[in-house]
Amino acid sequence: MQVLHVCSELFPLLKTGGLADVVGALPAAQIAEGVDARVLIPAYPEIRRGIVETQLVAEVHTFAGFMQLRYGQFNGVGVYLIDAPHLYDRQGSPYHDESQFAYTDNFLRFALLGWVGCELACGLDPFWHPNVVHAHDWHAGLAPAYLAARGRPAKSVFTVHNLAYQGLFQAHHLDQIQLPWSFFNMHGMEFHGQISYLKAGLFFADHITAVSPTYAREITLPEYGCGMEGLLRQRQLEGRLSGILNGVDAEIWDPSHDTLLNATYTRDTLDNKAENKRQLQVAMGLKIDDKVPIFTVVSRLTSQKGLDLVLEALPGLLEQGGQLVLLGAGDAALQQGFLAAAAEHPGQVGVQIGYHEAFSHRIMGGADVIMVPSRFEPCGLTQLYGLKYGTLPLVRRTGGLADTVNDSSLENLADGIASGFMFEDSNAWSLLRAIRRAFVLWSRPSLWRFVQRQAMAMDFSWQVAARDYRDLYQRLM
Secondary structure (H helix, E strand, C coil), X not given: XXXXXXXXXXXXXXXXXXXXXXXXXXHHHHHHCCCEEEEEEECCHHHHHXXXXXXXXXXXXXXXXXXXXXXXXXXXXXXXXXXXXXXXXXXXXXXXXXXXXXXXXXXXXXXXXXXXXXXXXXXXXXXXCCCEEEEECHHHCHHHHHHHHCCCXXXXXXXXXXXXXXXXXXXXXXXXXXXXXXXXXXXXXXXXXXXXXXXXXXXXXXXXXXXXXXXXXXXXXXXXXXXXXXXXXXXXXXXXXXXXXXXXXXXXXXXXXXXXXCCCCCCCCHHHHHHHHHHHHHHCCCCCCCCCCEEEEEEEECCCCCHHHHHHHHHXXXXXXXXXXXXXXXXXXXXXXXXXXHHHCCCCEEEEECCCXXXXXXXXXXXXXXXXXXXXXXXXXXXXXXXXXXXXXXXXXXXXXXXXXXXXXXXXXXXXXXXXXXXXXXCHHXXXXXXHHHHHHHCCHHHHHHHHHHHHCCCXXXXXXXXXXXXXXXXXX
16 A cells, blocks of 8 residues: 655654654654555755755646656655745745745645645656555645546545644635636635635545544534534544544654653653753753642643643642743743743743754653643644653643543542543633642652553554554545
């Protein structure tokens, strides 16, 4: 079985969010399960620097200009690069310039990505063509549409990593991207008078997956559906929508051999975690005290992530003796709020604006509680890293957070399945109650250690997801 992943990010070469982690790990896990998986991605500068040795596969004059298709290897996975410098050789992120303005030709840049995914299924590489084209998020949403327009030469799977990002463009671009106008209607890729690359993926794909079972159910509801809930409910009734939980790459995230930690540890040597905590307190200017719990946030600073609730609940957390470490960037008001809290509470609050992959590992190894109070969360990877590192997640019951964390209720403690803390309502009072329960468990060290060990024993490996996707592909074929 030959599978092509069509995407716009690839960890560790280019990352703006969890999508990169998925595409950086899933194809390799699928290869280990016997699937011939490859990746298609634009040749951004970061990708070209990371995949130096490539061979020319094809040269094509397209609706988006001249391009070369090149092929190389990265971490044992075959990668096709769309080499079109006039579209992709830019500073800034894959989606916007250094001033945070979306590129005006994004409609063209990502149409070409979907088009090449389809053309590979049609034989653009004479030596390899996929049976399944697996498109990820709106950037690749046109791949299923182009496949439909070409008579479906391969099966298509479209994975929703975050339904809130929809890839909306003016309708008059349809001629330029060479899709039939018959596709531009309510039963197609039209969304409130615009082209939606996301809806194209949802409508034309043979199967839709979300990155957790709970998120797959949530997006059929108005609260989470972002206007797509009617279509998604229909797909659910047809048996064409399912949830497959993301995994954790154990090569990168494992405290037993994580070279970024000050001290490695396992669930049987958890005492070694204390050195990481001490070093984290030193690095963030906190009072060095192993008796107080460190709560942490490692996140984009956005309303979606519920971090305004953390600011609101912070006085209560500090009154109970806790410390807070935050690593992230995003909304200016949230950044200022956390920086002000750090200035007001020296020794108790440490804040670093920005994102540093290495430092995120040291935080995960040194903190005691990782907070993910999201208003919605398709899957979430941060809480999975927390479980793996014995840093107990404190999460809101939504999306993948609900699927991966078992609340430390009396019943779950008695059954030996507790792995963190969960709250229901998206408000500071509900969050504070969960923080209070974390302090109660912290006051019983042997019970805390028991829950840590339980959390670290949970299996969220990519092998589980790889088998689920393989089974899905086989059903489609």
